[in-house]
Amino acid sequence: MDDKKNFFALLEPKSAMVIGVLAGVMTLCTIGFVVLGSLALSGNMSFQAKAKANAVLNSKNTQNALAAEAVKSARPKAELFIMSYCPYGLQMEKAFLPVMELLKGKADMEIKFVSYAMHDMKEIEENTRQYCVETEQNGKFISYMNCFVGKGDYKICLSEAGVDTGKLNSCVNQTNKKFGILEKYNDKSTWLSGNYPIYPVHEEENNAYGVQGSPTLVINGAQVEANRSPEAVKQAVCAAFDNPPSECQQKLSEQSSSAGFGLGAGSDTTGVECES
Numbered sequence: 001m002d003d004k005k006n007f008f009a010l011l012e013p014k015s016a017m018v019i020g021v022l023a024g025v026m027t028l029c030t031i032g033f034v035v036l037g038s039l040a041l042s043g044n045m046s047f048q049a050k051a052k053a054n055a056v057l058n059s060k061n062t063q064n065a066l067a068a069e070a071v072k073s074a075r076p077k078a079e080l081f082i083m084s085y086c087p088y089g090l091q092m093e094k095a096f097l098p099v100m101e102l103l104k105g106k107a108d109m110e111i112k113f114v115s116y117a118m119h120d121m122k123e124i125e126e127n128t129r130q131y132c133v134e135t136e137q138n139g140k141f142i143s144y145m146n147c148f149v150g151k152g153d154y155k156i157c158l159s160e161a162g163v164d165t166g167k168l169n170s171c172v173n174q175t176n177k178k179f180g181i182l183e184k185y186n187d188k189s190t191w192l193s194g195n196y197p198i199y200p201v202h203e204e205e206n207n208a209y210g211v212q213g214s215p216t217l218v219i220n221g222a223q224v225e226a227n228r229s230p231e232a233v234k235q236a237v238c239a240a241f242d243n244p245p246s247e248c249q250q251k252l253s254e255q256s257s258s259a260g261f262g263l264g265a266g267s268d269t270t271g272v273e274c275e276s
Helices: 013-069 087-102 118-136 138-151 154-160 163-177 181-186 205-209 228-239
Strands: 077-082 106-112 216-219 222-224
Touching: 077 087, 077 205, 087 138, 087 228, 106 118, 118 138, 118 154, 118 163, 118 181, 138 154, 154 216, 163 181, 205 216, 216 228
Parallel strands: 077 106
Antiparallel strands: 077 216, 216 222
């Protein structure tokens, strides 16, 4: 019985050589694909890890930059300059008021007014009304403002907040006389660019901080740009503490409210202002 011969032995020498070379090439290619696949997978994993690390680093850098740029103090002073009927000022107030309530007693937070009005007499009257509630009946101010930014009806909101209207009216009259508000309104030669009546109650601060429009956020004497959500405003104020209080750890809403009156959700309009 003939001995069994393997496949290559049955071939002619040239054919066996060709097939052997092809087999070797295929083996090398297989090894190469395995190596390249391993490298690619390793590289992809490395890229993903680096991307994730960079994302974390960028987030930390953003937070650190905010903290580094903030003018710090033991008790930060945050002043929000608005026009009472400016849609974007109202939007920022909806972000500012929850922080004002959260950090009460820890930071000095006030709502102030741009030194001119773009919404005629109703805005001048409301500015002064809010100024008087804030300065003389401060315990009712946040309640009044939460109502006003939602409903836009000062009569209903004065009642809901329990504001003493007799005391309020007296303050309004005194404030008009002290700052010559109505005289300036009636003298159009004093109006900004001949179009907008001057509202002088916080004119000195406007000039000192370079306030141009509504809203303008000033923290420890420096203008600060913040997204129009409670959480963003909280972070901006908390970055100005030498040692942030525990309240700064509380998470507030990251959702911006709508511009104008109403408490519905809206898109962030950071950088958009009412300005001349």
